[in-house]
Amino acid sequence: MGLKIRRSTLIFPVNVRKFVEKAYTRGADAISLDLEDSIPPSEKTGARKLVREAIPMVARGGAEVLVRVNNDPDLICEDIDAVVYPGLNGIRFPKVESAEQVHRLDALLEAKERERGIPPKSISISARIETPLGLLHARSIAEASSRIDTFGVGPEDYSFALGVEPSEDGMELLYAVSKVVAICKAMGIMANGLLGSVAGFRDMEGFERAAVRGRQLGTVGASAIHPDQIAILHRVFSPSPESVEHARRVVQAFEDGLQQGTASVALDGKMVDIPVYYRAKKVMERAEAIEAVERKKAQALAKIA
Numbered sequence: 001m002g003l004k005i006r007r008s009t010l011i012f013p014v015n016v017r018k019f020v021e022k023a024y025t026r027g028a029d030a031i032s033l034d035l036e037d038s039i040p041p042s043e044k045t046g047a048r049k050l051v052r053e054a055i056p057m058v059a060r061g062g063a064e065v066l067v068r069v070n071n072d073p074d075l076i077c078e079d080i081d082a083v084v085y086p087g088l089n090g091i092r093f094p095k096v097e098s099a100e101q102v103h104r105l106d107a108l109l110e111a112k113e114r115e116r117g118i119p120p121k122s123i124s125i126s127a128r129i130e131t132p133l134g135l136l137h138a139r140s141i142a143e144a145s146s147r148i149d150t151f152g153v154g155p156e157d158y159s160f161a162l163g164v165e166p167s168e169d170g171m172e173l174l175y176a177v178s179k180v181v182a183i184c185k186a187m188g189i190m191a192n193g194l195l196g197s198v199a200g201f202r203d204m205e206g207f208e209r210a211a212v213r214g215r216q217l218g219t220v221g222a223s224a225i226h227p228d229q230i231a232i233l234h235r236v237f238s239p240s241p242e243s244v245e246h247a248r249r250v251v252q253a254f255e256d257g258l259q260q261g262t263a264s265v266a267l268d269g270k271m272v273d274i275p276v277y278y279r280a281k282k283v284m285e286r287a288e289a290i291e292a293v294e295r296k297k298a299q300a301l302a303k304i305a
Helices: 017-025 041-061 076-083 099-115 132-136 138-142 155-162 171-187 204-217 228-236 241-259 274-304
Strands: 008-013 030-034 064-068 090-093 124-129 148-153 190-192 222-224 265-267 270-272
Touching: 008 017, 008 228, 017 030, 017 041, 017 274, 030 041, 041 064, 041 076, 041 274, 076 099, 090 099, 099 124, 099 138, 124 138, 132 138, 132 155, 132 171, 138 148, 138 171, 148 171, 155 171, 171 190, 171 204, 204 228, 222 228, 241 265, 241 270, 241 274, 270 274
Parallel strands: 008 030, 008 222, 030 064, 064 090, 090 124, 124 148, 148 190
Antiparallel strands: 265 270
């Protein structure tokens, strides 16, 4: 399997019809239908009934389809029963605080996959740490299921749990995001998130700065709550054309050096050795995977036109 790409996840309440109908046109890598915080308690039963029809609608543009469920013992079983149908790619699992919660979700998914003829383990889990207790258990949470492909910190809820207001530079999130990123890198999971708030959706410059800070810590994608944020995430979490061309030259120079019997060569006045070579290979691999994702979305849209 090639490198998985999920630079942007556009999330919105499933009970807002105009959002559902337009979602496939937004160009996001993934679309998350929300049953959790954006749905009032009195509306949750009705919102569940909308998911099955919404899945193929939002998938028309070639994006992955996710659903954010309620991490509440009184709600999650009904949520999973309502959303696990062909076409669903993953579950966004918020406010995770223990491996046991992940085990229960995994068992629910396994039973529904079997019941509805969906290939086993095909539905992924995107886990979100949103409390200090969850952060204390982050490693065991990440290890709790092979379904977990994305792991991140929810900035608004985590800041609330700390008892602080979200700051301009996101420093209150630094430790949490850094810890989760380290776990992700060790386990081959996609690290997701910003170093900053997502709530100020009209402050695009601030949003981009938060995304860049997240990328510098090692995240590879983040959530968007407004369509205008998607292009920013794609720019931040994609290698630039210049970096891809430089990586190509690094790889070529190093491999030419190997042919001459050396594992250290000079390029543009700088040394290229094994770590630099491997980093360049990663840049090229990511660029190629992003091209494949963009082709998939373009082909899906072409079928509609």
